[in-house]
Amino acid sequence: MDTLLQHMAGQTVSCSDGTSSTVSNPAASTTGAPVTGQMVLLDMFFPGFSTFSAFVQKNLNIDLNVYIPLVLICGALTFAWQYFSDYCWDLIDRYMxxxxxxxxxxxxxxxxxxxxxxxxxxxxxxxxxxxxxxxxxxxxxxxxxxxxxxxxxxxxxxxxxxxxxxxxxxxxxxxxxxxxxxxxxxxxxxxxxxxxxxxxxxxxxxxxxxxxxxxxxxxxxxxxxxxxxxxxxxxxDEAKTLIYRGTTKGSGSEPTWQRCMARTSRPFSTVILNEKVKKELIDDVTDYLNPATRRWYANRGIPYRRGYLLHGPPGTGKSSLSLALAGFFKMRIYIVSLSSIAANEENLASLFSELPRRCVVLLEDIDTAGLTHTREDGKVAAIDGGSDDMVPGQITAGDGTATTPTPSGRLSLSGLLNILDGVASQEGRVLIMTTNHLKKLDKALIRPGRVDMIVEFGRADKEMTAAIFRAIFAPLEGDEVDTPSDADSKDLFKTPSISTSPAGAAAAEARRELARDEATLKVVELADQFADKIPAHEFSPAEIQGFLLKHKRNAAAAVEGAEQWAVDTRKEKMEKDLREARERREKEEKAEAENKGTKKEEKGGKDKTETKKSKKSSKHNKVTSKKSSSKKSTRKAAISDADSSDDSTSSSSSSSSTKSSSSESESESEPERFKEKNSKRKHSKKEKTDITAPPPLLVKEDTIRVQVVPVQQEVQTIANYIAPGTEKTDDLAKAVVVVEDILVPQISVIEVNETRSTGSEDGKDSGYGTP
Ligand SMILES: Nc1ncnc2c1ncn2[C@@H]1O[C@H](COP(=O)(O)OP(=O)(O)OP(=O)(O)O)[C@@H](O)[C@H]1O
Known part of the structure; x- marks a missing residue:
C-alpha cells in the first residue's frame, strides 16, 4: 500500500478530455515535506495529522513518523487494558x-x-x-x-x-x-x-x-x-398520619393504594364529641389492638376484625374522628369512597387483599346508590318481576340467592359483605364506615360482627358550638399573645420581650404564660356569648368552623357577627334547598311528560278523537278523586302537587294527581295556579278529599307565610324554614315540623307559640299540621 501510494505520487494520469495531470499530495504541496503512505492512512483516521506532522518537523525538527509505531502500541495496550480491566471487574463483580x-x-x-x-x-x-x-x-x-x-x-x-x-x-x-x-x-x-x-x-x-x-x-x-x-x-412520618387512597389510574390498570398525604396527626382532643363516647371508642380500639386479644380471637375461632359505623349529617366530624383515631394509634389509614365510579367489586377486593395487617380502613359514603337497598328489597324485586326497575349498582341477595344479576362493574351489597368479612378478607384491620343516612343502610351491613360500635354525630349544640369557638381562639403554645401586660413589661425591663439573659428569659416566659391565661379566660367568656347567639342543632360544626375561620384573628368580631351569619346562612340554605327541590321537580315532570308521550303512542289511534287537553285533564281529575279515598293519600297528592319534590316511590293516586298538576302547569304559571287553588280551597270546604291547594300556612297570615315544600327534605331542613329567628318579628310563630313518613307525609307541629292553620277554617285538622 505504502509503495503503491509512493508510486502513484508524481505520476502523470491521462484524462478523457485529452489533458493530462500529475498526481500529487496536497499536503506535500502546501508544506513541501515528503508525505508517506503511512501519513495518508493516518490522515484518513486523524484528519490533519500529516499537516501537523509536517509542521512539527519543520519547526521542531521532530519526525513524528518515528513515533507512529509507539503510538499504535500504546493504543493497543490501552484497548487491551480496558478489555482486561472490564473482564477483571466483571469477575470481581460476579464473585467478590x-x-x-x-x-x-x-x-x-x-x-x-x-x-x-x-x-x-x-x-x-x-x-x-x-x-x-x-x-x-x-x-x-x-x-x-x-x-x-x-x-x-x-x-x-x-x-x-x-x-x-x-x-x-x-x-x-x-x-x-x-x-x-x-x-x-x-x-x-x-x-x-x-x-x-x-x-x-x-x-x-x-x-x-x-x-x-x-x-x-x-x-x-x-x-x-x-x-x-x-x-x-x-x-x-412518625408524628404523621399516612393517608392512602384506593385508586385506579386510567381504564384497565390495576387498582392500588396510592399514598396521597402524610398529615400531622390530629390530636383526639380536637375532635369535639361526647367525651364518654370518645373514651369508649379509644378503649375499644386499644383492647382490640392488644396482642392478647388477637390470640383470644384466634383461640376461639372468631374472625379478628372490628368495625365502627360513624353516621350523621355532612361536616359533623366523621372523617376527622377517623383520622384522629388512626393518628392516635399510629396506624396508616386507607380510604375508599364507595361513591367513586371505580369502586366496583373487583377493584375493592383487589384493594382489600393488599391491605397491611394493622391499619385503619375508612369506607366513606356507604349509603351510596347500590347499597341503599335491603336484601329483602332485592327479593321482592325479583318476585315482583321488578328487575326492570333495578338501578345500576342495585344489590344482589347477600344470602347467596340470586335475584337479578348485578350490572357488571358495580358494587353489590353481597359483594361488599364478602369483601368485608369473606374468607379472603384481611384480619386485624380496624374498619370504619361512614354514612350520612343510617336508615338507608341494609341491616346486614351493620349487624354485629361487621359493625361493633355505632357513633352518632349531630349538628352542633350549644356546648359544641362553644367548644369549637374555644378550639379556634384559645391561645396555644407558639401563638403570639398580645396583651397590655406585654407592653408594660417592655417598659419595665426597657428591653424587647425576648431577653438573652436567663433571668430575662424566665421573666418573659412568665409574662407570656400570664398573658396566655388572660387570653384563655377571655376566650371562654366569648365562647359562651357566641354559643348563645347560634341556634342549637341547626348548623354543622364544619359550617360554624368556616365562619369562625373568617375571623380567626378577632374573636370579638366573630361574636358580633354571629347572629347575622346565622340568619344569612339559614336563608342561603333555604334558597338552595328550594332551588334543588324545584330542579328536581322539573326534572321529574319532564321525565313524566316523556313517559306520558310514550304511553300515548302505545295507545295508538284510540285517543285520536280525544284530542282536547282539557278533557283529558278532567278525566284525570276524576280518576284522582276516585282513587283518593284515604285522607293520607289526599294529603300527599296535595303536597306533591304544590311545590314539593315528587316522591319517585309514590302510589298511583299520587302520580295521577301529579300528572294532572303537570298538565295544568303547561298552561298556567305557578303563582296563578297557587292563587286559584287557594281560593278554591277557601270557598269549598267540603272538597276535603280533593285538596290540590298549596300547603297551608302554619302561622298568622299577616306575619309570615310558610310553605312546607319538599316532602323529601330532611326533617331538620324543613324545620329550618320556620325555625325561630327566621325573621325578627315578635309575632312570628315558632314551629317545628316533623315529617314522619315521606311516602305518606304527615306533618305535625310539635312546638307552637302562635299557630293557625289556614287550611282548615272550621278548626279541624287540615291534615298538614296540628295547631
Ligand atoms: N365534631 C367536630 N369536631 C371538630 N371539628 C369538626 C367536627 N365536625 C366537623 N369539624 C370540622 O369540619 C370539617 C369537616 O369535618 P369532617 O370532614 O370530619 O366531616 P364529615 O362528617 O366527615 O363530613 P362528610 O360527611 O361530608 O364527609 C373539618 O375541618 C373539621 O375540622
Missing amino acids: MSVVDVRTDDEIYNMLMGWVAAQKFAQGARRFVVNTNLNSRFWWLWRYDYDDEDEDGTEEDDHVQSTKGGKKALAYTPTFGSHWFWYKGRLLCFRRQQSRDMAGYSLSSEREEISIKCFGRDPWILKELLLEAREVYMKR
Missing part, C-alpha cells in the same frame, strides 16, 4: 462483590433516595440530578406536594434546601454513573443508570436502575444501609 438492586416501582426507592440525598457524596457530586420531589416517578408512589410538612424548613431534612415562604425545596442526588462512598468504614458504590428494557413503554424519568454494591460476599452492610434508610423515612 454483593449487589442490591432497588426497584423503582417500590416504596423502598423513595426511602433510599431520601437517604442518599442526605449523604455527603451526593451533596458533593460534581454531576447531579436536582429534584423538588425525590419520590419514584411511578404514579402510585408519587406523593404530591412532598406532604404537608417541609415548607417551613423546620424538619430534619438538612439535605433538602428548603426555603421559607412556600417555595419548593430542592434536593440533590448523584446523576447516572457509579459513585463511590464510605459507609460505616466500608467502601460502597451507588450506581444509577438508565434502563434500556423499559424504553418502549415508560417515560425517560421512569427508566432508571438503582443498585448499591459492596466488596465481599456478605451483603450485611447493604441490608444495614437499607434498614437505616427505611428508619429515617419512617421517622419523618
